[in-house]
Amino acid sequence: MGTEARKKRAIGAAAAFSSSILADLPDDAGGDGVEPTETVDAARDDALLLDSFFSKPTCLGLALRFPKVWKVEHEEFESSIVCDDGTELKASLIVDASGFTSSFIEYDKPRNVGYQIAHGILAEVDSHPFDLDKMVLMDWRDSHLGNEPYLRANNSKLPTFLYVMPFDSNLVFLEETSLVSRPVLPYMEVKKRMVARLRHLGIRVRTVIEDEKCLIPMGGPLPKIPQSVMAIGGNSGIVHPSTGYTVAQTMAVAPFLAETIAECLGSTRMIRGTPLYHRAWNGLWPVERRLSREFYNFGMETLLKLDLNGTRRFFDAFFELNPYYWQGFLSSRLSLGELLLLGVSLFGKASSPSKLDMVRKCPVPLVKMVGNVALEAI
Ligand SMILES: Cc1cc2nc3c(=O)[nH]c(=O)nc-3n(C[C@H](O)[C@H](O)[C@H](O)COP(=O)(O)OP(=O)(O)OC[C@H]3O[C@@H](n4cnc5c(N)ncnc54)[C@H](O)[C@@H]3O)c2cc1C
Numbered sequence: 001m002g003t004e005a006r007k008k009r010a011i012g013a014a015a016a017f018s019s020s021i022l023a024d025l026p027d028d029a030g031g032d033g034v035e036p037t038e039t040v041d042a043a044r045d046d047a048l049l050l051d052s053f054f055s056k057p058t059c060l061g062l063a064l065r066f067p068k069v070w071k072v073e074h075e076e077f078e079s080s081i082v083c084d085d086g087t088e089l090k091a092s093l094i095v096d097a098s099g100f101t102s103s104f105i106e107y108d109k110p111r112n113v114g115y116q117i118a119h120g121i122l123a124e125v126d127s128h129p130f131d132l133d134k135m136v137l138m139d140w141r142d143s144h145l146g147n148e149p150y151l152r153a154n155n156s157k158l159p160t161f162l163y164v165m166p167f168d169s170n171l172v173f174l175e176e177t178s179l180v181s182r183p184v185l186p187y188m189e190v191k192k193r194m195v196a197r198l199r200h201l202g203i204r205v206r207t208v209i210e211d212e213k214c215l216i217p218m219g220g221p222l223p224k225i226p227q228s229v230m231a232i233g234g235n236s237g238i239v240h241p242s243t244g245y246t247v248a249q250t251m252a253v254a255p256f257l258a259e260t261i262a263e264c265l266g267s268t269r270m271i272r273g274t275p276l277y278h279r280a281w282n283g284l285w286p287v288e289r290r291l292s293r294e295f296y297n298f299g300m301e302t303l304l305k306l307d308l309n310g311t312r313r314f315f316d317a318f319f320e321l322n323p324y325y326w327q328g329f330l331s332s333r334l335s336l337g338e339l340l341l342l343g344v345s346l347f348g349k350a351s352s353p354s355k356l357d358m359v360r361k362c363p364v365p366l367v368k369m370v371g372n373v374a375l376e377a378i
Contacts, residue, residue: 072096072104074228077272092265092272093280095230095257100217102235106224113220114300115184116244119191120163120175122210128172128203136164138179140312144193144200151193158185159308160193170206174198179311180218180242180303187213216244219300222290226274226281232257236284240332242299249332257284287376288336294372295339296332301365306357313354320349 067083072094080090096104130136139162145152163175176194178185198205216234219241223231231237232254239246260283264271271279285293306314318326325342328334334342347358 069096069098069104072229079228093230093261093276094228095232095261096235097231097233098235100234100239102231104229105231105235106227107221108224109221111217111220112182113217114180114182114241114304116178116180116214116216116218117184117187117190118163118175118177118212118214119187119194120173120212120214121194121205121208122171122173123205124170124207124209125172126204126206127169128166129201130164130166130172132166132168135166136162138163138315140308140315142308144197146200148192148196151189151196154189155193156308159311160185160190162194162197171209172203174203175212175214177214180244180300182304184215187215214244216246218242218244219297222285222293225285226277228277230257230261230277230280230284232284237293238284240330241293241296242303243330245330245332253284259283290376291336291373292332292334292339294369294376295336295343296329297372298362298365298369299329301368302358302362305361305365310354310357310361313351313357317346317350317354321345 065083065087067085067087069081070084071082073080073082078090078092079094080088081094082088094104096102098104140159142152142155142159145155158178158181160176160178163177165173167173174194176190176197178190216239218239220237222237223235233250234246236250238249238253240249257280260279261276264276264279303311303314318329321342322345325334325338325345328338329342347355350358
């Protein structure tokens with residue numbers, strides 16, 4: 001059996017559920033007899049795998065089903081899921097991609113997550129003041145709240161920023177975002193701030209083409225490692241604790257996780273049960289990545305303590321860093337050593353009031369981070 005076929009057979013012994021879709025992968029799926037067709041290979045090369053996945057899942061030896069999973073059960077070497085349509089499926093490993101609210105993933109510590117909340121609209125407008133060739137990432141100005149004392153006072157304590165992506169002079173995506181709050185900032189408050197901001201900017205909305213409510217739990221402890229269900233996506237702790245970004249990182253780690261599962265189930269040893277759960281979870285969260293996540297969590301805890309002025313000062317220093325560092329931080333690409341360098345350099349670049357903020361407000365999160373790092377490293 002070739003390596004590819006072995007991998008496919010191995011993956012065939014796992015079952016994944018997400019997006020209300022079950023990918024049912026029978027033991028003999030994609031074995032010797034079922035090679036991916038050229039169509040699927042080409043599609044993969046062209047990043048069109050998803051289309052092929054949905055239109056021709058059988059090419060990959062998959063059967064797609066669409067019920068909701070109700071129950072997950074485990075035996076020593078096999079798990080099964082029971083669905084709301086009565087279907088029962090068995091697999092060596094269940095991969096749960098059902099999002100932040102999954103009830104199938106266990107935690108052994110209290111989940112003290114922060115929340116990113118945002119209100120966004122894709123709108124047709126009479127006109128807008130933004131450059132068409134630029135996007136605005138974090139506009140922390142609060143001049144639009146001059147006539148809104150209540151909103152202004154709240155914004156000074158729990159600030160929100162504007163994000164803008166103009167498409168043309170009449171079509172623009174606008175989003176008012178609370179980077180992180182705990183407890184979560186009320187959605188109505190975020191909407192009111194956006195209305196005040198658009199009024200101040202003289203933007204008259206003709207039509208809201210799409211609107212979105214964004215609520216992303218961030219940070220907090222990782223799921224229990226290992227456990228019998230494997231998590232991927234929002235339920236796996238992979239969401240960036242300081243930014244809320246999830247999708248790119250999930251896509252980046254998915255192949256490694258698949259590789260690990262394939263190695264376990266495809267090897268002649270057929271690693272199953274607890275050793276399989278160990279390998280899969282440690283493949284997703286090797287020690288170095290867990291330590292780095294503690295640093296990102298520290299970033300979130302720091303942001304939670306800053307008011308509007310503190311946040312502005314913090315980001316002034318952050319975007320003064322060498323782009324390699326701030327870009328690497330936002331995209332979770334820095335090694336642990338680089339993250340530590342970033343921390344030192346950020347402190348060095350911070351203004352005196354910002355340094356004071358850090359010294360006064362960060363010791364508790366810092367001590368927690370050091371404690372968690374020590375526990376993880378043992
Ligand atoms: C408005 C908005 C904007 C965002 N912008 C960004 C961004 O710019 N960048 C970024 O990285 N992230 C962004 N996020 C966050 C990102 O969308 C989420 O982190 C990501 O979707 C999580 O992916 P997931 O696959 O884990 O879960 P989800 O996308 O929530 O998918 C889970 C799926 O599983 C299904 N499901 C749930 N329970 C079951 C069950 N029992 N059985 C079967 N199926 C089930 C659900 O119906 C759902 O379809 C944004 C989120 C929102 C809401």
